[in-house]
Amino acid sequence: MSRGGSDWVTIHVRDVATGKDLPDIIRWVKFSGAAWTEDGKGFFYSRYPAAPAGKAVSQRVINQTLYYHRLGTDQSVDTLVYARPDLPEWIINGSVSQDGRYLFVYLQNGTASENELFYVDLGNPLEPAVGGAVKPLYTKNDATYAVVGHDEKTLFIRTTLGAPKGRIVAAAFGDTDPAHWRVVVPEGEGVIRGAAMAGGKILANLQVAATSRLALYSTTGKPQGAVALPGLGSVAGLSARNDSNVVYYGFTSFLIPASVYTYDVASAKIGTFFKPDVAFDPSPYEEKQVFYPSKDGTRIPMFIVAKKGVKLDGSNPTLLYAYGGFDITITPAFSPWLPAWLELGGVYAVANLRGGGEFGEAWHRAGMLGNKQNVFDDFAWAAKYLIGAKYTSPKRLGIMGYSNGGLLVGASITQNPALFGAAYAGAGVMDMLRYQKFSGGALWAPEYGTSNDEKAFRWLDAYSPLANVKKGTCYPPTIITTADHDDRVVPSHSYQFAAALQHAQGCANPVLIRVETKTSHGYMPTDKRIAQTADIDAFMAFSLGIVKPPAPAPH
Template sequence: MKLADVALSSEPVSRTISYPTAHAVDQVDDYFGTRVSDPYRWMEDVDSPEVTDWIERENRLTRSILDNVPGREAMQQRLMDLINFERYTAPVRRGTRYFYWHNTGLQNQNVLYWTEGLEGEPKVLLDPNTLSADGTVAISGLSISDDGLLAAYSIADAGSDWERWHVREVATGEDLPDAVAWSKFSSASWLKDGSGFFYEGYDPPQGEALKEANYFHKIYFHKLGTPQSEDRLVFDRPDDREMNVGAAVTDDGRYLIIFETKGSSPNNQLSIKDLERPDAPAVKIADAADAVYSPIDNDGTRFWIHTTFNAPNGCVVEVDLEHPDREHWKTILSESANHLDSVSMIDDTLIANYLADAQSMIELHTREGDLIERLQLPAIGTAAGFVGKRSETETFYQFTNFTTPATIYRLDMKTRRSTIYRQPKLKFDPAQYETQQIFYTSKDGTRIPMFVSHRKGLELDGTNPTLLYGYGGFNISLRPEFSSANLLWMEMGGVYAQPSLRGGGEYGEAWHQAGTKLTKQNVFDDFIAAAEWLIASKYTSAPKLAISGGSNGGLLVAVCEMQRPELFGAAMAAVGVMDMLRFDKFTIGWAWKTDYGSPSEDEAEFQTIFRYSPLHNLKPGTAYPPTLITTADHDDRVFPAHSFKFAAAMQAAQAGPNPILIRVETRAGHGGGMPLTKRVELIVDQFTFLSQQLEIQSHA
């Protein structure tokens, strides 16, 4: 059964809604002489009985509106049908073994398998579905030792960013006694001989782990067979509490690469330490975080480094540790008009993954930089993977786009031929849909690309329900990717539109910087201009246009509906940063100052932030579009009080019948590791809300 075969709701909520009471307190803060009230400050005590009671009442209200919408059950069943196909990740080789994730279709979490040789019998190594009855315990990190004998893996509970590392023997599937707690924003990197691994973490929190700000990130070394209390502190920055650090061992096992990043900036400092000379100081490649410096591989002291130094779109340079000063650097791949997103080295060949107008373009170069050929991809889409070692002669990658689930390809580096390794069996016909990339003009004249996907034969009569999704921040690029939810939306007769907003990384660091701090308004202007283009081009009309985004994208949605409430028929803001004057007070929020600015420390940045902060720009008596705010009670990335305070304030300000709803998930966090059952429930609630508010008719 397809969703088009059932009747959907065409009746928006029109009754007067009685919202749960949220009392206001007399809290006023002073920012550079500007007095700002914060009447819902009490909601920051997220575990208090009063907040718990308010959440319960809000959830009951939301359920009373969404649960009885006609066609809801059919929508859920069709989404389950679309999700129910086998999914694989590209395999990665360690020693003689290959490792990959697999989902049979409806498993809450992907399962990690390994094989002896590429065609060996698959064996389960890690099944997170066995770790909790409700699927809310997830594997958040994984590192396989160089010989493929051991796996360091981290577990996150209920979507938290906090993780706990364990070590499992691959052959037996048994865990060793080793355990490492209070790790966060961490990887694990093994020594060549598998005797231990480097990881990152913080000191144990002294207060509420969900709320307390995280400072003084550290690199540790854990030796197998020893308690965590004996782990050696390898590197930290006691002089700068906001410095994030990371470590990686080179493939040859000789060097430890040390990264230092400030906040959420992509730029980093870079040092390389010789592990065979523990008393020798690390070689400083970059002692200022003025660009990205990402080592690709090395041949002895000769390192290939992907960098944006003097090249905002990225380039590759060669650095010799014997002569590390910049005057001795040699350019291997020059900067081009396209953003160099990532580089790997397989079979002594540089595989350069470019973003050309937000879609993948793969080039193969010699290690000296000469172009060998451009890889032929099946269509507009995203290619990712290309993992392996310089000495290997094969690699794997996956290709996906808006109508194609991830297909795994094996690339033979000797013949440079790609062959399908694993391809999912589909329960829909991709040929019924089409994607085109258009370009529109933003408020200041900047040319912005946007992907538009829908059923073939769409009539441009202004009546099509349209979902405009955006992010626009933190150097993150939105690419063509498959989503069962988006396919469901297109089956419902909907148009899915995804613009490449400034603030993201689609066109390199200059594009990113054009949507940060004092220029953040550019991001909102880009999104609003996308909406205006879709309406002017007759794809849709304001009453049929919904906007959606999560995290920084939740901020985007909230700001745009504050600035242009008449432009949208519905808005969905997920785990958003809504109180822009206090985002830096909780967990890792302080790290976002590199993108947003410092509201408490810089007056010009405060004034810019104050002009768009969603919580502070609500105007009582305004008819805002129907809005669904979603968050989770264990979100320790974007503190859930952001959404609580914004929902209470928006409900108080709203004029007219349009509903302002909040949905608070339990035992979930920012979204990472969320079990499939909870993801499906959330999507169905969102689409139920849209079908009701946009008055979507059956497309039978």
């Protein structure tokens, strides 16, 4: 549980058989789950030192540590499993293998893609040796190492070592030399974003140009077919156990609400586990993917969702969304507000910018650190494509982004204010010269660099939204949102940027800030989310020329 949706979490334990809460309370947990031992008597978790009174939102987080908590005992006597005081800004997390035999320990430099991997042999899963030695597996911090599963003494690992798009290899616990790996799933066209073991086989979640594929392999590396998906969209929540043939996975697209399906790896049968009842007819609309050249000629993919036969006369109110960072891929996904926008006659576009994970680690690196300007150029050229193809015009083109995407919007309107007719920046990182001084900001240093470094200072100062607001410039109508309990991107980023824009605004276009209370970066109660979404959509729609709703459809 978290107060106001803060990243700070307090773990409570409930007996699911009786429905009664146990007295165990674990505090000062952040960026961690609970990894239970097979005996059900306790779990591993990661925590930070307690924050000073009144400083929980802004307190810089350092020295995360991995512990084991045994049910029925006080947190003060929890077993210390792993700590790295020499790496105070690195993240430590633990994961228990499905059979309870091993604890895998991940060590990661903030939000970097690379990680180190360790393990603890817990011995008998029903009497685990939670204080066992932490042994190294891969400790060069030179790639991603994620455990897919194990079979007797063979460890299956998803890695980017020698494969920027990822591959799955088989390794021995006692032999960590990559030269001795056996390749199970080779690097291919698609980026391997995840994998799971079921029935002694490996199911890989591949992304090809930001759309999902599911492919099945034997543990010897033999391809065993693909899972038929409902269309152009996204697979998420791949869930399986190696002692079962059934895999659960979610699927969604811009026009298909998220549903949960099952796949039997033995029979290849697909079933529907859950499908929501949504009163939306997608048949009048279509989604397609295009590729456009960015400033330097790089081909960038973009999804466009619109009414079938939409008139390409430059008059359509259009919303352009993107993220462009942290190796995160923005894939097709249904959102309840999208049908409303389409019914208003709007067009929705999502650009897959460099900095994300759409084409692997090389694509990510092309939009991080000193290459960050590529992200802003990709976004501007997405806007120019939509305008050139006559989907819309500058006055009818709105841009949207959240978090790192809020930074994208802030940089876009300070660099190209006349290119857009409206802008929404949610919880953006606007002060790039000081972001690392607050809360978890220092964890983003591998992605952005920090102003402490002279070379990084120059590129950060060149695009930091707060540092590049120019007095007398006519900025587009802009709405900025933040939350008072946001301890990831602290609200001061939005406060300062809104004040700077309002002070500098050289025309009558409004610049508004909306501050929600008792919510955070990722959490918002449903009633407040509906209210905020309505405010943002109304602002964007009005700014882009929608002055009245369409006539209701006949029943």
